[in-house]
Amino acid sequence: MLDVTPLDERGTAGERDDKLHEECGVFGVWAPGRDVARITYFALRALQHRGQESAGIAVGDGKTVLIRKDLGLVTQVFSDDDLSAMPGKVACGHCRYGTAGAKGWESAQPHLSTIDDIIIALAHNGTLVNFDDLRRELIEMGIPFRSNTDSEVAARLIGYFTQRSHRLRTGIAHTMRMLEGGYAMVLVRENALYAFRDPHGIRPLVLGRLGDDGWVVASETCALDISGATFVREVEPGEIIRISDDGIRSERGCRALSPANCIFEHVYFSRPDSVKDGTSFYLMRHNMGRRLAQETPVDADLVISVPDSGTPAAEGFAQELGIPFGTGLIKNRYVARTFIQPTQELRQMGVRLKLNALPDVVRGKRLVMVDDSIVRGTTSRQIVRMLKAAGAVEVHVRSASPMVMWPCFYGIDTGSQDQLIAASNTLEEIRAHIEADSVGFLSTEGLLACVPGGTDGTCGYCKACFTGEYPVEIPHSFWKERFLPGYEPNNLTPASETSQMSLEEAEKALSQE
Ligand code: SF4
Structure with missing residues (x-):
């Protein structure tokens, strides 16, 4: 997730740690009948090295989405009582590395928003390089923003296209065709889990099996190990995975481009x-x-x-x-x-x-x-x-x-x-x-x-x-x-190929569907 706080407000090079930093870790779980909030909590602890500034968990219980997030380490943000107060069957979690100036609670994830009568919580790892243009277009269309992050741009776009198509999956797919950059996202609504990844597969995302009827997705396999899940496969570049009472479904959100996994992982x-x-x-x-x-x-x-x-x-x-x-x-x-x-x-x-x-x-x-x-x-x-x-x-x-x-x-x-x-x-x-x-x-x-x-x-x-x-x-x-x-x-790849649709083209495609 990118925060656009100016660099001079973040501290200079010499003042910062002499390492590259991952910006986030993401996790999602579908496991009716199990303590999904605690599973997510322990998975985030396994992913803590990917981000130490804020942590958050969102849980869907079939009717609504509950969220708790705050600045700090996973162990500082969640008490045992917090986790007990979040029963449900689906959850996503996020831990974030942020720079000095980006200390606002708004930057903590998952990002919660409503689309008509549904509630979504989005957890994002990566950076969208064209978010500034997209944000400007959305503001011109009267869509309000609460933060300065690219994650909110993705959430607003998903909301915008879902409202027009009346299907969250379609909203995510149209959004993916417009986003440029590296991203791995996990999204929960009241009764379903979604996971999707950029067309080059720059940021990592893996799928695991939890018991007979549970599923997890995570930035790394160490989060599967701590949840008791077994590795199934990677989420494919450009793929959307949806998990609900109907089972697991895979569909193409946007076409996959030449693979470019981050070698620094x-x-x-x-x-x-x-x-x-x-x-x-x-x-x-x-x-x-x-x-x-x-x-x-x-x-x-x-x-x-x-x-x-x-x-x-x-x-x-x-x-x-x-x-x-x-x-x-x-x-x-x-x-x-x-x-x-x-x-x-x-x-x-x-x-x-x-x-x-x-x-x-x-x-x-x-x-x-x-x-x-x-x-x-x-x-x-x-x-x-x-x-x-x-x-x-x-x-x-x-x-x-x-x-x-x-x-x-x-x-x-x-x-x-x-x-x-x-x-x-x-x-x-x-x-x-x-x-x-x-x-x-x-x-x-x-x-x-x-x-x-x-x-x-x-x-x-x-x-x-x-x-x-x-x-x-x-x-x-x-x-x-x-x-x-x-x-x-x-x-290596011109924007004309990575951005598979403009806002205008996406609108037109939707009206023809
Ligand atoms: S390999 Fe690519 S994605 Fe990874 S740190 Fe380097 S430039 Fe960034």
Whole structure:
């Protein structure tokens, strides 16, 4: 979900955590006779790494939709009494990562709205790149907005087309033909669950079976595991799944386009115990570490990771080169993220709040420090300094992702291109900036060799943040201030193909149905 709070109100690059952030996790469950609110609660806890700013659950009991949402972690938003007060047979949930300025309750999801006599709650992961134009058109048509989010644009469009067609499914399908960007959405009404995904499948969404007559959908398979559900398949790009007393139905909302799964899910966003195409993200990351060692070997005494996200790759790196793997950094597990810090001194404390070096392990050693990625470089430099202060004689930094050089427009918070250290610095300049003895990045080819179908073309990936080749065209108004001078996105699919209908054409198609 995108919030359009201006960047300068969100904090600058150095003030923010030195990682890319997923913007949301979504979950839905259809399970009459079961405690759907609690199932959703535990699933959201499994998806908490995808968003820590707000959490919400909406439950349909056959007659109405109850919702509770607030700012904070899942455990802070819901008490046992809250969950007991939400009986029903269908539910959806959402956890959101937001930036500093986007703290309004309105930004929390699911987004609740009414369409004539039905109530819908929409949970959205992703970003709609054409939402500004759509929002303007809808406002001109007299449709009011309560927030500044793209999720509300999707909800209003669904309402608009549902009112005209008198069928929610038709309303969703017509909306999908107009949306551009990456999205995975879960929607509940009083007596049904819907799940749908963008035509490129940029944002993830999986379907699972719960017992004999229950179903779940989720951003990742780790949420199926905690619900006791078994993986069935992915929700297909462009597909709408509807689950109700009539059973499960699948239909095409819009035509599928060339697949472009977000490859950063494999590098960092998804939990290591989640599975994609039969392989855990843990194993893929372990292999990325092995490949990184082949591409950027180094003579050292000990390999350490930046915990926890760098650990699988660090283990693979150590194994490949036959160097011992050890714990050189201890993570404080009770600090969710580095919050906005107004001064350099406090920013440094922010990293120390999360990580501390173990002098007994690193003293006198030539270290390789493996991280999942290096985005802005601010944290890397502080960790290198910390390790050297603890007695390390050399620190060689390795990134298990390729250089992040281009901003993401499909649901990931990268900021603008000038905030990405690899966009305007050579390898040697990056090394000097982070004060390491050497630095190395996995190649894009190397990354593709470690993910299912990455080299034989059986699975298509979005790799735009490494290559600048964007699967969905980004409107100029959306990107103009996000690139450094001289850089322009290379759009792989023109907007004329991704946006399969204008508002006017959708109206005409509806009147002919
Ligand atoms: S640009 Fe990068 S982070 Fe964004 S969807 Fe594509 S691969 Fe994922």
